Amino acid sequence: MPRVIRVGGAQMGPLQKSDSRKVAVDRMIGLLDQARARGCRLVVFPELALTTFFPRWNMDDKREVDGCFETQMPNAATKPLFDRAKEYGIAFAFGYAEIAEENGERHHYNASILVDEAGNIIGKYRKTHLPGHSEFDPGRSFQHLEKKYFEVGNTGFRVWRFMDGIFGMCICNDRRWPETYRVMGLQGVEMVLLGFNTPSANSQRADEPRELRDFHNDLCVQAGAYQNGTWVVAIAKAGVEDGHELLGGSAIVHPSGQIIARTQTSGDELIVADCDLDDCNFYKETIFDFARHRRPEHYGLITGQTGVVRPD
Numbered sequence: 199m200p201r202v203i204r205v206g207g208a209q210m211g212p213l214q215k216s217d218s219r220k221v222a223v224d225r226m227i228g229l230l231d232q233a234r235a236r237g238c239r240l241v242v243f244p245e246l247a248l249t250t251f252f253p254r255w256n257m258d259d260k261r262e263v264d265g266c267f268e269t270q271m272p273n274a275a276t277k278p279l280f281d282r283a284k285e286y287g288i289a290f291a292f293g294y295a296e297i298a299e300e301n302g303e304r305h306h307y308n309a310s311i312l313v314d315e316a317g318n319i320i321g322k323y324r325k326t327h328l329p330g331h332s333e334f335d336p337g338r339s340f341q342h343l344e345k346k347y348f349e350v351g352n353t354g355f356r357v358w359r360f361m362d363g364i365f366g367m368c369i370c371n372d373r374r375w376p377e378t379y380r381v382m383g384l385q386g387v388e389m390v391l392l393g394f395n396t397p398s399a400n401s402q403r404a405d406e407p408r409e410l411r412d413f414h415n416d417l418c419v420q421a422g423a424y425q426n427g428t429w430v431v432a433i434a435k436a437g438v439e440d441g442h443e444l445l446g447g448s449a450i451v452h453p454s455g456q457i458i459a460r461t462q463t464s465g466d467e468l469i470v471a472d473c474d475l476d477d478c479n480f481y482k483e484t485i486f487d488f489a490r491h492r493r494p495e496h497y498g499l500i501t502g503q504t505g506v507v508r509p510d
């Protein structure tokens with residue numbers, strides 16, 4: 199039996215700080231309607247899909263910060279999205295800022311969830327590689343305060359069996375780290391669902407060309423796909439948010455590493471691809487047959503240390 203899943207990558211255009219959750223959710227439902235019309239069974243939305251990319255703002259008022267987070271999922275604002283997807287029998291994934299109650303304490307995470315065709319949340323991932331900084335940095339042309347607002351995720355890189363395949367999730371900056379894909383690759387992942395918000399400018403390097411940033415985006419997701427024989431569905435929030443441009447360039451990447459669908463705009467846009475999960479097999483069984491070719495006895499430094507230790 200072929201394992202072909204028609205996947206929709208639902209890139210979102212910008213969300214402004216003043217936009218309500220309803221604005222975001224209505225647009226997500228619009229994309230879901232398009233996905234239904236085009237026969238998709240799974241739809242992937244971006245990181246922090248319900249709000250502007252708020253880590254660019256330096257906020258000290260706890261209430262203002264917590265106002266960017268969700269304490270429940272689904273909640274009143276997102277329930278219409280869950281209901282519509284359930285009505286259509288479409289599975290979906292999206293990212294949001296999560297306040298979680300754990301052992302009587304509140305924790306703040308940059309999270310994403312995987313929802314099955316019946317509307318049940320079957321997977322949750324909390325971002326591991328938080329980029330940026332934890333205090334206002336006057337040396338940057340704009341802020342990236344993820345380390346101020348979020349804790350490092352405590353889920354690790356899990357995978358979930360559903361729709362006859364093995365699915366994993368990661369979030370934005372995670373895509374730049376080969377460990378992200380390899381940990382999922384070692385669990386047999388066949389499709390990585392990934393949302394991102396990447397500024398089109400480097401806040402610490404004014405002369406970095408946009409083309410280079412596009413190239414690095416593609417490089418990471420294409421390498422991650424190929425080196426692990428997995429599909430990667432990498433979906434952006436794009437366009438100008440609160441005066442700051444985001445990269446866009448959402449893509450669906452084949453296990454060969456080739457991009458087979460790509461957005462053309464910086465707005466709400468659905469890309470669609472028929473993804474055969476069995477296309478992973480050739481790579482997993484030949485050049486990247488981990489059981490035959492990996493040499494973990496030589497990889498100890500990867501888990502044994504964090505930073506660079508140079509020889510004396």
Ligand code: CDV
Binds near residue numbers: 370
């Ligand atoms: N939201 C992100 O994680 N953004 C990062 C930063 C470094 C631009 C990214 O890797 O795209």
